[in-house]
Amino acid sequence: xxxxxxxxxxxxxxxxxxxxxxxxxxxxxxxxxxxxxxxxxxxxxxxxxxxxxxxxxxxxxxxxxxxxxxxxxxxxxxxxxxxxxxxxxxxxxxxxxxxxxxxxxxxxxxxxxxxxxxxxxxxxxxxxxxxxxxxxxxxxxxxxxxxxxxxxxxxxxxxxxxxxxxxxxxxxxxxxxxxxxxxxxxxxxxxxxxxxxxxxxxxxxxxxxxxxxxxxxxxxxxxxxxxxxxxxxxxxxxxxxxxxxxxxxxxxxxxxxxxxxxxxxxxxxxxxxxxxxxxxxxxxxxxxxxxxxxxxxxxxxxxxxxxxxxxx
Amino acid sequence: xxxxxxxxxxxxxxxxxxxxxxxxxxxxxxxxxxxxxxxxxxxxxxxxxxxxxxxxxxxxxxxxxxxxxxxxxxxxxxxxxxxxxxxxxxxxxxxxxxxxxxxxxxxxxxxxxxxxxxxxxxxxxxxxxxxxxxxxxxxxxxxxxxxxxxxxxxxxxxxxxxxxxxxxxxxxxxxxxxxxxxxxxxxxxxxxxxxxxxxxxxxxxxxxxxxxxxxxxxxxxxxxxxxxxxxxxxxxxxxxxxxxxxxxxxxxxxxxxxxxxxxxxxxxxxxxxxxxxxxxxxxxxxxxxxxxxxxxxxxxxxxxxxxxxxxx
Numbered sequence: 001x002x003x004x005x006x007x008x009x010x011x012x013x014x015x016x017x018x019x020x021x022x023x024x025x026x027x028x029x030x031x032x033x034x035x036x037x038x039x040x041x042x043x044x045x046x047x048x049x050x051x052x053x054x055x056x057x058x059x060x061x062x063x064x065x066x067x068x069x070x071x072x073x074x075x076x077x078x079x080x081x082x083x084x085x086x087x088x089x090x091x092x093x094x095x096x097x098x099x100x101x102x103x104x105x106x107x108x109x110x111x112x113x114x115x116x117x118x119x120x121x122x123x124x125x126x127x128x129x130x131x132x133x134x135x136x137x138x139x140x141x142x143x144x145x146x147x148x149x150x151x152x153x154x155x156x157x158x159x160x161x162x163x164x165x166x167x168x169x170x171x172x173x174x175x176x177x178x179x180x181x182x183x184x185x186x187x188x189x190x191x192x193x194x195x196x197x198x199x200x201x202x203x204x205x206x207x208x209x210x211x212x213x214x215x216x217x218x219x220x221x222x223x224x225x226x227x228x229x230x231x232x233x234x235x236x237x238x239x240x241x242x243x244x245x246x247x248x249x250x251x252x253x254x255x256x257x258x259x260x261x262x263x264x265x266x267x268x269x270x271x272x273x274x275x276x277x278x279x280x281x282x283x284x285x286x287x288x289x290x291x292x293x294x295x296x297x298x299x300x301x302x303x304x305x306x307x308x309x310x311x312x
Numbered sequence: 313x314x315x316x317x318x319x320x321x322x323x324x325x326x327x328x329x330x331x332x333x334x335x336x337x338x339x340x341x342x343x344x345x346x347x348x349x350x351x352x353x354x355x356x357x358x359x360x361x362x363x364x365x366x367x368x369x370x371x372x373x374x375x376x377x378x379x380x381x382x383x384x385x386x387x388x389x390x391x392x393x394x395x396x397x398x399x400x401x402x403x404x405x406x407x408x409x410x411x412x413x414x415x416x417x418x419x420x421x422x423x424x425x426x427x428x429x430x431x432x433x434x435x436x437x438x439x440x441x442x443x444x445x446x447x448x449x450x451x452x453x454x455x456x457x458x459x460x461x462x463x464x465x466x467x468x469x470x471x472x473x474x475x476x477x478x479x480x481x482x483x484x485x486x487x488x489x490x491x492x493x494x495x496x497x498x499x500x501x502x503x504x505x506x507x508x509x510x511x512x513x514x515x516x517x518x519x520x521x522x523x524x525x526x527x528x529x530x531x532x533x534x535x536x537x538x539x540x541x542x543x544x545x546x547x548x549x550x551x552x553x554x555x556x557x558x559x560x561x562x563x564x565x566x567x568x569x570x571x572x573x574x575x576x577x578x579x580x581x582x583x584x585x586x587x588x589x590x591x592x593x594x595x596x597x598x599x600x601x602x603x604x605x606x607x608x609x610x611x612x613x614x615x616x617x618x619x620x621x622x623x624x
Contacts, residue, residue: 078582127529127531128531128532129531129532129533130532146531147528147529147531149529176528182522182525183529185522186522186525186526186529187529189516189517189520189526190517190526190527190529190530190531190533190534191529191530191531191533191534193513193516193517194513194533194534194537194538195533196573197509197513197537198537198592199588199589199592200566200569200570200573200592201505201506201509201566202592202595202596203569203588203591203592203595204501204505204562204565204566204569205501205502205505206591206592206595206596206599208501210494210497210498213494213498214498214501214502215502215599215603216459216488217439217459217461217488217495217498217499217502217503218502218503218599218603219439219440219441219458219459219502219503220440220441220442221441221502221503221506221507221540222502222503222506223600224536224537224539224540225506225509225510225536225537225539225540226506226596227536227537228533228536228537229589229592229593229595229596230593230596230597230600231589231593233586233589233590233593234586234589236585236589237582237585237586237589238582240577240582240585241581241582241585244577244578247577248574248577248578250516251570251573251574251577252574253516254512254513254516254570255567255570255571255574257512257515257516258512258563258566258567258570259567261508261512261563262560262563262564262567265552265556265559265560265563266556266560269553270390270549270550270552270553273548273549273552273553274545274546274549276511276515277511277541277543277545277546277548277549278545279515279518280510280511280512280514280515280518280541281541281542281543281545283514283515283518283541284514284518284538284541284542285542287518287527287530288535288542291527291530
């Protein structure tokens with residue numbers, strides 16, 4: 001019986017519990033499991049329990065970590081250093097810790113500094129989510145078919161990595177080993193820049209003195225491009241703070257492009273703008289058409305994983 | 313029997329034909345109609361006919377406009393001046409012309425200069441669409457429940473305006489009278505700025521040397537925020553060219569905001585960023601929750617329409 005503890009009963013933590021418990025136990029790579037849930041807000045823990053995301057509710061961190069073999073941390077990034085410090089004296093030797101936070105370099109540094117050497121840390125980031133937050137929005141199928149990035153600490157042992165990989169497969173996701181620096185730079189472009197643009201679109205329009213009249217004309221295009229602005233503000237803030245350098249890079253690139261467009265709008269007869277819209281449509285449609293076909297399969301992960309472990 | 317002609321068998325023109333023909337003729341504000349369709353590309357006209365969007369196919373503009381009482385122009389903005397000039401000698405006195413183009417000031421200027429004084433022009437802009445283009449993507453229900461902006465020429469007679477309003481109601485949309493300058497400025501913010509941001513997100517990421525690896529990590533957030541980048545490049549170019557001033561204004565505002573965020577990422581401990589994400593979430597959720605309730609009803613349109621006609 002594998003003892004799993006999930007700390008943080010928000011959208012991701014609760015969804016992971018639901019996915020783990022609803023998986024076919026006969027085919028589970030983890031074997032029989034029991035899941036303990038804990039959140040500082042005991043109402044969130046109760047909601048998760050009512051949704052059958054966890055087997056038992058812990059009243060405090062000590063109870064949560066008692067006998068835990070695999071600990072999944074699904075809390076905001078900014079709360080992680082304090083939690084690591086509080087967990088350190090409570091963790092059994094040989095236990096495996098993973099997280100679900102969207103930035104990985106900073107998290108691995110904190111794990112290295114704050115966790116005891118007797119435990120193994122394997123960073124994780126499921127490429128799934130939705131703009132609602134909280135246990136009540138959780139879904140067992142949230143991770144089905146999604147990529148799940150894994151960034152093991154260089155000190156993590158093979159068994160620890162395999163345990164986390166088993167958890168990833170059990171929730172229906174595909175493990176994807178990646179260098180943490182590359183992860184943070186890429187995700188800043190395809191995930192963090194989008195929520196910033198979404199937020200700034202809402203900011204720039206809703207602060208206009210004519211917003212009340214404009215709002216009538218906002219239709220499906222506005223609705224979709226602004227969707228990520230409804231995401232959890234604290235999560236977005238934490239991502240910005242823990243991935244400053246990479247996000248700053250992409251924001252700088254976007255400013256350059258917008259300044260180009262500003263100039264083109266003034267002087268261009270339309271040729272440069274047409275070329276821009278053509279390129280973007282082609283690139284987006286190609287991505288859309290090939291995104292599932294191009295997805296690397298398990299063999300590639302293994303190779304990539306070997307490369308990653310060999311890297312200095 | 314009202315003779316309607318639709319010029320341009322793309323997504324909007326074909327969808328309008330389908331919506332007009334599938335409307336309940338017993339309740340139609342227009343009475344019995346017959347719809348002639350014309351496109352320079354005769355295959356598009358044939359596709360529209362096969363989709364039951366039109367009753368008859370015209371082989372040339374002269375045939376298309378013969379006996380036409382209401383002419384709906386659903387073509388790219390850049391093609392409009394040439395079409396107005398070609399139509400001018402063919403139009404019967406008293407016929408009513410409308411369009412579906414996303415910018416209105418420029419279109420009204422062209423209509424004033426190029427159309428004969430014996431016809432009435434009522435500008436139109438349905439607030440509906442999708443990223444696919446062409447007759448094959450058309451849907452009879454595309455305009456159901458959508459706002460449909462109307463900007464009558466100051467010279468248009470009451471009957472002409474009522475005829476176009478009847479057409480709008482028959483396709484299931486809600487007429488919304490608005491000053492053309494306000495229309496262009498508002499739509500630039502809630503519709504044109506979004507497709508530019510969507511396009512630039514794809515441009516900035518897909519031109520990165522690591523795009524091949526990044527593309528694996530792009531998930532639903534990227535998919536949704538980049539959706540409008542798949543729209544018709546020529547339509548986007550035409551919108552930029554015919555609504556330069558308003559779009560330039562919003563691009564400038566967006567550059568200012570992005571520069572603010574760039575600075576905040578460097579120095580902020582997270583308070584300003586948190587406030588930004590909080591404000592945007594509140595504004596977006598409020599818009600989402602109230603957008604249908606706040607929609608002005610027909611009485612308000614009538615009042616607004618009176619105001620608009622009284623305006624100097």
